[in-house]
Structure formats: structure tokens, C-alpha cells
Amino acid sequence: MVADDDEQSVSQDRDGSTEKAEWEVFPTGEKYLRFKSCYGKYLMASNNPFLQGVKGKKVIQTELKPDLDGSVNWEPLRDGFQVGVVSKSAAVQMAEDAELDLVIVSPEAEPPVVKLMDYK
Numbered sequence: 001m002v003a004d005d006d007e008q009s010v011s012q013d014r015d016g017s018t019e020k021a022e023w024e025v026f027p028t029g030e031k032y033l034r035f036k037s038c039y040g041k042y043l044m045a046s047n048n049p050f051l052q053g054v055k056g057k058k059v060i061q062t063e064l065k066p067d068l069d070g071s072v073n074w075e076p077l078r079d080g081f082q083v084g085v086v087s088k089s090a091a092v093q094m095a096e097d098a099e100l101d102l103v104i105v106s107p108e109a110e111p112p113v114v115k116l117m118d119y120k
Contacts, residue, residue, distance in 0.1 A: 003041070041063060044059065046059065
């Protein structure tokens with residue numbers, strides 16, 4: 001993930017050696033993380049689609065403002081054998097997009113284990 005020169009956009013790039021691919025990680029409380037770009041902006045989940053026809057929301061760089069609704073806070077979640085960092089809103093959106101329930105399988109694990117499933 002690379003912070004673009006416009007200081008707003010974020011793009012994907014396999015070359016992780018560039019300074020623009022370095023993100024400072026800040027724990028916030030017990031569960032959440034914030035990611036700060038080389039431009040001093042924070043990674044934020046937006047409500048815009050990543051790509052048309054592809055699940056997922058676009059992420060952007062933003063100034064840290066007191067009125068942000070937690071969209072700069074990211075919660076590490078496990079997905080099967082993969083460990084990824086997903087915001088709560090992204091996890092909820094993934095469940096809604098798949099028309100499944102987001103079930104917390106192991107809330108005490110670090111990070112918490114969640115599963116998308118049809119909980120009927």
C-alpha cells in the first residue's frame with residue numbers, strides 16, 4: 001500500500017521498498033491501530049467503492065480531526081488462516097455485501113477472530 005503524492009489517494013504496489021509504502025503504526029487503546037503515511041496523513045476508510053464491481057471500500061489519507069467517527073481506527077481481525085487488518089465498518093460492509101452475519105468467534109483472541117457465516 002503506497003501513499004500517493006497528492007497526499008489523499010492510496011494505491012497498491014508490490015514494491016514495498018519505497019518510502020511511500022512505509023506507514024507508522026500507532027496503537028489506540030487496547031484494540032485499535034492507526035496508520036500514518038510519510039505525508040503525516042492517516043489511513044481512513046471511506047464510503048466509496050474501491051473499484052466498480054469489486055467488493056471493498058476505498059481507503060484514503062486524511063488529517064486527524066476530532067470529528068472523525070473512528071474511520072481512522074483499524075482493528076486487526078483474523079480471517080481463516082490469514083491475518084489482516086480490517087476496520088470494523090469494513091468487516092460489517094463485507095458481511096452485508098455477502099448477505100451473511102459477522103460472528104465474533106473468539107473475542108478474547110488478539111486480534112479477535114471473526115467469521116462471515118449464515119447464522120440461522
